[in-house]
Amino acid sequence: MSASLDRTHMLRDIHIFERGWLSSNNILITGKDSSALIDSGYCIHAEQTLALVDAVLQGKALDVLVNTHLHSDHCGGNAALQARYPQLQTLVPPGHAPFVAQWDPQALSYTPTGQNCPQFTLSGTLQPGTELRLGDMQWQVHAAPGHDPHSVILFAPERRVLVSADALWERGFGVIFPELDGVRAFDEVADTLDLIERLQPLLVIPGHGSLFSDVAEALARARQRLEGFQNDPVRHLQHAAKVLLKFKLLELQSATMHALVAWADATPYFRSLFTQLFPDTESAQAVASLVHDLVRAGAARVQGEWVHNA
Numbered sequence: 001m002s003a004s005l006d007r008t009h010m011l012r013d014i015h016i017f018e019r020g021w022l023s024s025n026n027i028l029i030t031g032k033d034s035s036a037l038i039d040s041g042y043c044i045h046a047e048q049t050l051a052l053v054d055a056v057l058q059g060k061a062l063d064v065l066v067n068t069h070l071h072s073d074h075c076g077g078n079a080a081l082q083a084r085y086p087q088l089q090t091l092v093p094p095g096h097a098p099f100v101a102q103w104d105p106q107a108l109s110y111t112p113t114g115q116n117c118p119q120f121t122l123s124g125t126l127q128p129g130t131e132l133r134l135g136d137m138q139w140q141v142h143a144a145p146g147h148d149p150h151s152v153i154l155f156a157p158e159r160r161v162l163v164s165a166d167a168l169w170e171r172g173f174g175v176i177f178p179e180l181d182g183v184r185a186f187d188e189v190a191d192t193l194d195l196i197e198r199l200q201p202l203l204v205i206p207g208h209g210s211l212f213s214d215v216a217e218a219l220a221r222a223r224q225r226l227e228g229f230q231n232d233p234v235r236h237l238q239h240a241a242k243v244l245l246k247f248k249l250l251e252l253q254s255a256t257m258h259a260l261v262a263w264a265d266a267t268p269y270f271r272s273l274f275t276q277l278f279p280d281t282e283s284a285q286a287v288a289s290l291v292h293d294l295v296r297a298g299a300a301r302v303q304g305e306w307v308h309n310a
Contacts, residue, residue, distance in 0.1 A: 031135030040077030068165035095150030114267035146189030162201035
């Protein structure tokens with residue numbers, strides 16, 4: 001059987017909605033008697049998330065919603081899905097479950113990052129070391145700390161398909177958020193990469209970007225990137241600052257420099273990053289420096305006082 005036919009067989013009841021970088025990828029798994037969605041994207045794309053799910057289900061109910069972690073780009077569509085499907089069971093990693101129950105946007109990272117996530121409820125938790133049935137498939141739940149201390153990844157051993165969330169992309173991994181809080185987490189990223197290698201997936205569905213099968217190459221790139229951050233932690237902080245600013249530009253599409261500075265000043269993570277990266281610099285100059293880096297990388301463009309996503 002050819003590689004393409006193998007992939008078609010492996011994904012025969014798995015529908016992947018590749019969303020870009022503002023919204024995480026969504027994975028809809030359909031079964032004989034039930035369906036499940038893994039991650040729901042960012043809130044401003046919630047209507048598109050509903051449309052994508054509805055187009056596949058064609059009037060059937062969505063039964064289960066699973067969040068690999070609770071960053072806003074992975075769970076921002078939860079509230080809309082719960083409103084559309086009142087019987088929906090929502091499962092989240094256990095570490096942040098109390099903060100969902102109490103709805104604490106500070107502890108859930110939405111306030112510190114300057115991002116948005118409509119309030120949603122939970123039905124249960126995804127306990128690492130257990131299995132759950134999504135559609136007609138059994139999936140293992142594995143703890144995957146690093147990018148987020150409470151993140152999980154999901155592995156279907158029968159088909160050797162891995163949902164890696166932001167623990168591994170084809171060309172890297174997500175910002176290591178504990179490091180922004182001064183909590184050492186580089187080793188946790190390394191341990192999670194080792195775990196993925198031990199699972200030996202044949203196909204990886206990442207949190208962002210296209211699915212891929214050259215897992216060894218992706219792991220090698222990720223480890224090289226991690227080594228660079230370990231050798232130069234400031235480089236990781238600079239990367240994180242640009243990612244957070246780019247995410248805001250993806251959301252707004254265009255903003256004045258003044259508005260970006262005001263947003264950065266009101267965002268706790270930026271105040272902390274500026275203290276570390278630009279200790280003797282006004283925030284306006286710090287934001288201008290980050291914008292310059294984004295422009296140089298082709299990720300933004302400037303017209304007068306306006307900064308545009310590119």
